[in-house]
Amino acid sequence: MPRTGFDRRSFLKSAAAITAVLTGSKPSSTHSQTEKPKKKMIGIQVGAVSFVDEGVDKVLDVFQERAQVNTLFLAVFTYGRGIAGRQVPGQPLPDHGKQEYDLNFHGGNYATVHAQYYKDTVLKNLRAPDHGDLDILATVLPAAKKRGIQTICWLEDVFRPDLPNIEKVQERDLSGRNARTLCFNNPDYRNFLLGLVEDYTRSYDIDGIMWGSERMGALGNALGASHGGANRDPGGVTCFCSFCEQKAKQQGINFARVREGYGALEKFVRDSRGGKRPVDGYFVTFWRIALRYPEILAWEMFWTQSLRETYSAIHDKVKSIKPNVPVGWHIWHNNSFSPFYRAEQDLQELSKYSDFLKMVMYHNCGGPRMASYIDSVGSTIFRDVPKQQLLEFEYRIMNYEERSHEQIPNTGLSSDYVYREAKRAVDGVAGAKTQIWPGIDIDIPTGASQSKSTPQGTKDAVIAAFRAGAQGVILSRKYSEMKLANLSGAGEAVRELGFV
Numbered sequence: 001m002p003r004t005g006f007d008r009r010s011f012l013k014s015a016a017a018i019t020a021v022l023t024g025s026k027p028s029s030t031h032s033q034t035e036k037p038k039k040k041m042i043g044i045q046v047g048a049v050s051f052v053d054e055g056v057d058k059v060l061d062v063f064q065e066r067a068q069v070n071t072l073f074l075a076v077f078t079y080g081r082g083i084a085g086r087q088v089p090g091q092p093l094p095d096h097g098k099q100e101y102d103l104n105f106h107g108g109n110y111a112t113v114h115a116q117y118y119k120d121t122v123l124k125n126l127r128a129p130d131h132g133d134l135d136i137l138a139t140v141l142p143a144a145k146k147r148g149i150q151t152i153c154w155l156e157d158v159f160r161p162d163l164p165n166i167e168k169v170q171e172r173d174l175s176g177r178n179a180r181t182l183c184f185n186n187p188d189y190r191n192f193l194l195g196l197v198e199d200y201t202r203s204y205d206i207d208g209i210m211w212g213s214e215r216m217g218a219l220g221n222a223l224g225a226s227h228g229g230a231n232r233d234p235g236g237v238t239c240f241c242s243f244c245e246q247k248a249k250q251q252g253i254n255f256a257r258v259r260e261g262y263g264a265l266e267k268f269v270r271d272s273r274g275g276k277r278p279v280d281g282y283f284v285t286f287w288r289i290a291l292r293y294p295e296i297l298a299w300e301m302f303w304t305q306s307l308r309e310t311y312s313a314i315h316d317k318v319k320s321i322k323p324n325v326p327v328g329w330h331i332w333h334n335n336s337f338s339p340f341y342r343a344e345q346d347l348q349e350l351s352k353y354s355d356f357l358k359m360v361m362y363h364n365c366g367g368p369r370m371a372s373y374i375d376s377v378g379s380t381i382f383r384d385v386p387k388q389q390l391l392e393f394e395y396r397i398m399n400y401e402e403r404s405h406e407q408i409p410n411t412g413l414s415s416d417y418v419y420r421e422a423k424r425a426v427d428g429v430a431g432a433k434t435q436i437w438p439g440i441d442i443d444i445p446t447g448a449s450q451s452k453s454t455p456q457g458t459k460d461a462v463i464a465a466f467r468a469g470a471q472g473v474i475l476s477r478k479y480s481e482m483k484l485a486n487l488s489g490a491g492e493a494v495r496e497l498g499f500v
């Protein structure tokens, strides 16, 4: 059983003391406080479809009554069903909203496309056709504002392959094929993103921008170093487009050697997955390839640096228009699993252009996802290590104490995991003004036989996040997949902590 990383009882006692200070009543304890009695950001991710299905005021009532929500993370741009659609087909529908799947989900921009902001890109009119002429920002913003609820635009780096001109902005993989993902070094994509945030910032009275890019560079992709990574094609790594080639050249990176190195890595990964053990073992052979081709690491960082430049450009664009509009990022769940990916999420570096960071720490689906990560790297670089031992090594280096490889898909990760991840993030941005808003899991889909969210689990996760010093939480991934009782679990935590 995992050990609790904090004393919940004494924390609740000090939270009660904070409430007493706020309400002017006599504190029941003289316990010294570490928390400041300051208003916390209680956010929820929600897509247009929920407001369409259930009515704007009805949804806002539910948010306020059940979870004390004071900030919407409104999915305004994505082609991903994960944040903008209804429940994933095949998963049980929750106890609210329309009781059918949106099998014709399309995605795009759920607000009005103001053409003047898209002059410098080939991605012109990406209006989502899902709800006719509905402009979700124009509809929800005034209703939320009337209640004192803030609205942050929530944008995702997810596209579909059937959009006009999309082939001109897609990444190119090792074999020269177009990838589904778009290239940060392609001016048409960079200009699209900047035009999009300019459009939202100038056209609406928004309270913030959050963009999420759930991607990683070529090294992580080649190794399958993520949850679900076993399905990744080591030959599908990116980006080898002409813009990247040009930029690499300017930085003195030998593009031909990069390709050669990733070709060697591709062969290693395919052989490893096939159980073809190299004479010196899996890890040593991987490291030998990395030593022979240091360009592999250079290329990984080249990609990550391009992502950071994109963050910085978006931040600067919004600030140049409205300096007080907060800008931040959704940091992918893989940050909790892959030490390679975590190393690239340098919070001191990110804090330079982040008003807030939504660090994903989804505890419930974190169980199956952690097991999936172990299964994937356990079939490539760490194939010589039995799964349970590999998981124990993982817990040591990532600083967790969770259950066994066999158990976690059925139990999820504990609230102690949320505490440790939130604390690490808060400590990671020490000295910066960046706020940490952990992403809390409410009913994120898992396999039929796997762990499911509960009201108590949700409540414990929210308490753990605040106990660790977070300034807010973001209930995720989207209202349209959440059960009402689990949403209430979050509200119970907020009330118990005295934040309302």
Ligand SMILES: [Zn+2]
Pocket: 171, 172, 183, 184, 185, 186, 239, 240, 241, 242, 243, 244, 245
């Ligand atoms: Zn490229």
